[in-house]
Amino acid sequence: MADRPPKKVTSTATPSAAAKRAASAAAKRAKKSQHPSGGGRRLQVVPDPPEVEPQASGSGLPVDPEALVAMLVGVLRAAGSSAGLTGEDLERRVAQALAFLRRRMTGDYVVDEFGFDEDFTENVWLPLLRPLYKRWFRVEVRGIENIPDTGRALIVANHSGTMPIDGLMTQVAVHDTHPQHRFVRMLGADLVFQSPFVGELSRKSGATLAANADAERLLAQDELVAVWPEGFKGIGKPFSDRYRLQRFGRGGFVSAAIRTGAPIIPCAIVGAEEIYPMIGNAKSIARMFGFPYFPLTPTFPWFGPLGLIPLPSKWIIEFGAPVETAGLGPAAADDSQLLFDVTDQVRETIQQSLYALLMQRRSVFF
Amino acid sequence: MGKVVLITGVSRLVGGMTAQRLSLDPDIDRVIAVDAVPPTHSIGNAQFVRADIRNPMIGRIIAHEKVDTVLHLGVIMTPRQAGGRTSQKDINVIGTMQLLAACQRAESLQRLVVKSSSAVYGSSPGDPAMFTEEMQARHTPVGGFGKDSAEVENYVRGFARRRPDVQVCTLRMANVIDRSLRTPLADYFSMPVLPVPLGFDGRFQVLHLEDALEALRTAALSSLGGTINVAADGILTVRQAARIARKPFVPVLPFTAAAVQQVGARLGLGQFDANQMPFLCFGRGMDTTRMRTDLGFEPAMTTREAFTDVFAPAARRAAVAMGAQRG
Structure with missing residues (x-):
């Protein structure tokens, strides 16, 4: 599922504004470093308000959350540069992605009464x-x-x-x-x-x-x-x-x-x-699955999943x-x-x- | 003229606390609290009368004490509270019938307030996004509490027809939550790992106990009749709520709900109620316009605030409170 964030980034509670600040600060700090992996190690996505500190260390994750975040930043950065992004823009995108993941992880997003997210x-x-x-x-x-x-x-x-x-x-x-x-x-x-x-x-x-x-x-x-x-x-x-x-x-x-x-x-x-030019309709299959129709196109279902292109x-x-x-x-x-x-x-x-x-x-x- | 209120179901938290609150209200002279078992918590200055609503004695109490308002809070949510499903259904449905039969004869009665539940709307993919009071369930709930609530409402409607001089007010409440309240929803969010339906993510509203009590008080004192939806503002989805509660979740196929319930109980993972599965899949929302405009009631907490207050870990609550102070 596209909306499910990766399991372990960090599980500290912070409002999203703080998350964004932290993520952009993290990105800035990382930029100063020459080596992305070395710089990433010092990254901190959590702005460390004193109340939340014990929670961050005591989240019970088997892996150090900071290392995971560092790895994630590395992956995002690599993906960004392969997509042709550089410099400021790349760092901004990485920070945005991190802020987004944090919001998804903590449930810090709004769904309206129709379920629109x-x-x-x-x-x-x-x-x-x-x-x-x-x-x-x-x-x-x-x-x-x-x-x-x-x-x-x-x-x-x-x-x-x-x-x-x-x-x-x-x-x-x-x-x-x-x-x-x-x-x-x-x-x-x-x-x-x-x-x-x-x-x-x-x-x-x-x-x-x-x-x-x-x-x-x-x-x-x-x-x-x-x-x-x-x-x-x-x-x-x-x-x-x-x-x-x-x-x-x-x-x-x-x-x-x-x-x-x-x-x-x-x-x-x-x-x-x-x-998907529909040249036939397999009604018996449609009835079996409760669909209103079951399309037969020049490619589907003959070429399997390829027919879905x-x-x-x-x-x-x-x-x-x-x-x-x-x-x-x-x-x-x-x-x-x-x-x-x-x-x-x-x-x-x-x-x-x-x-x-x-x-x-x-x-x-x- | 003095106001005398009779409250049923006071051995449980919502009933007991309502009795306590109303007994301290200056607009009410006497509060008679009724249940088959004595309450374990304080009911304030309310006078406890040990009586089973399934027993005709309840009619004599109403007549003798010249009760003018009856608050029926005796509908039980989980089989556990009643000691089995049979007994739960007995208390909910037969109890309501007996109580209403007694009320029908009581000449002093002027007002009946019934606590019902949003469960009467059921949960199905064909549901409107928000149910208004006039809408019917697309699929009537098939079992458990939802079905009981629907039957209770049926009898209440029958009573309203037979006694048109009595104001009948039915409050359809969203899931009431509190840290000390054990409901199927609370059981669900207390599991160490939450089974969530694969490919579905239902929306839901809640109502904080504090707001539920205030809504009941407002309804007891108002002169409004009819059905009113009561729910906090805003909506959460099941997975979003799991993230707020910091609970890991495992997707399960919706049709395996009964198996999940058995496996969960066997492994000691807590109470998962298989009847909840449609609710977790499709959720439910209620329109609360009448609550605001007719009843004049405004819940103090939003769904998110109430849920965070009850289910989120302590650190998270602190952070949210800090954010609220700042912003």
């Missing part, structure tokens, strides 16, 4: 996704200015690609290209939260259950929420149906937006359809002009006809942007 998302989750976003799919983002700098909004996007990678890429796209680096709070299906690891990671990275209670609660807290109303019908459709929008659920997302007065931002994602299609994520709902008033959320109309309007907007983007696209992979 900002510290983890910012420092582990998004960095893990970034190579896929930048180098593999080379995502191009358009219309990011349609996402407000502050306040509630509901992104509604098309769903595709057999695996919900479009959600992950949207998350990176908004965080990295938006001037306020907003976090996207995704709404996911029940199955996501039933699945081990997937459910846990989803909650930690800001997702919650796609139900009106949760959606309205997030919007009421002025969060930026994203939903893929096609659900499994969209993500698990055959390759021959690519870029053809499926039914938009039952329009629950529209009622959530109207009730909270949040603007709906239509979002068209091009490129995700081609990552997505095809490197070129992606475009376009955010359209917001559909305002604030003027309708919360009572309009009970007007079924209005809900259907807005749902259709949003769906049609996304379908048209998809066609427009496909016309502009030179090829699937470039």
Whole structure:
């Protein structure tokens, strides 16, 4: 698990501010030394307030914690320099990594009521996704200015690609290209939260259950929420149906937006359809595992785990002009006809942007 | 007019301390503390009456003493406290039925306050992030304390229908914690090595005993009816809590909970309650808007502060207190 820190660094209790100070002080001290290993030996990550001192020495670890920290610093430094970092920047990164590990070790991070762990998302989750976003799919983002700098909004996007990678890429796209680096709070299906690891990671990275209670609660807290109303019908459709929008659920997302007065931002994602072209569906296997479908692609399951490597299609994520709902008033959320109309309007907007983007696209992979 | 309060379940910590607190309250004239076994701790100026709530005698006490407020705190959390699961269920469910039957006849009764638990919401992957009072459990708890609490609430609702003149207030409390309180959650965090579910990390809230007592006092004295969620602010996850408590943890497969319970007991690692596994996997959160706006109660400690106060090692508590002074 990515969020579990290595077992033994040190187990002293200190507030995170002190941790950061200590870690940067440690890094400075280490920099003066010529030999990284020799310098590392003198490193101290703990600022030694007298009350905590006995705890540090009496933590009962079989190995000297200081030596371990020194080793960790050495490893981090080596990793940093192999990644092309030098001097100040390298030392700053090493100090940051140490401070992060300390926070994780001591539980000194905040999880919000939906289970969103900002510290983890910012420092582990998004960095893990970034190579896929930048180098593999080379995502191009358009219309990011349609996402407000502050306040509630509901992104509604098309769903595709057999695996919900479009959600992950949207998350990176908004965080990295938006001037306020907003976090996207995704709404996911029940199955996501039933699945081990997937459910846990989803909650930690800001997702919650796609139900009106949760959606309205997030919007009421002025969060930026994203939903893929096609659900499994969209993500698990055959390759021959690519870029053809499926039914938009039952329009629950529209009622959530109207009730909270949040603007709906239509979002068209091009490129995700081609990552795992689903040419068949092994329904009997799917039923056995309780999955909504079991995909057969040109590579999966024939090449085993290798078949899980997505095809490197070129992606475009376009955010359209917001559909305002604030003027309708919360009572309009009970007007079924209005809900259907807005749902259709949003769906049609996304379908048209998809066609427009496909016309502009030179090829699937470039 | 004098206010006479009857409290059940006073042999246990929450009941006893509530009796003590209310007996010292100037707004209350008399406090009658009832339980089948005498309390081992002080109950202040409260008058102890040894009575089993499963016995019709309780009705005579209510009538004779002209009790106007009943605080039902007699729902037992662990089989250990009751001497076995059968006896626990008997006291919780049958006891509540008998008590309510007695209350129904009592003409002096004006108010009933029941301590229930967040366990009635169950724990499942289909749960909303935060339960409001109107929401139902997605999967009703199947066994133990959670099921008892749900049944108790059912009978209380039935009572409220039959006696519309009585204000009925049900407090759904998050896990109450204190250094001297032994609950399944406290047992769990006292294990030397914590078994955590592999691939899951449930969120949870707690309520410090001090805040729980204050909430009960507020509810006893207010004239508010209905169900109210009571929990401290903020949320922790199981692994985060384990790190705050400085406990090592081992991931275990969730479906092996019963085996973990047996192995844990065999190796002397402490009490692991297999019924807790869904809670550890999916956790539970309660919305506390009504607690603030309607009941007008604000817990003094956040979930993190309460948990740190009760479960973190002494050095850590000192460091946190130091940080709080500084910042």
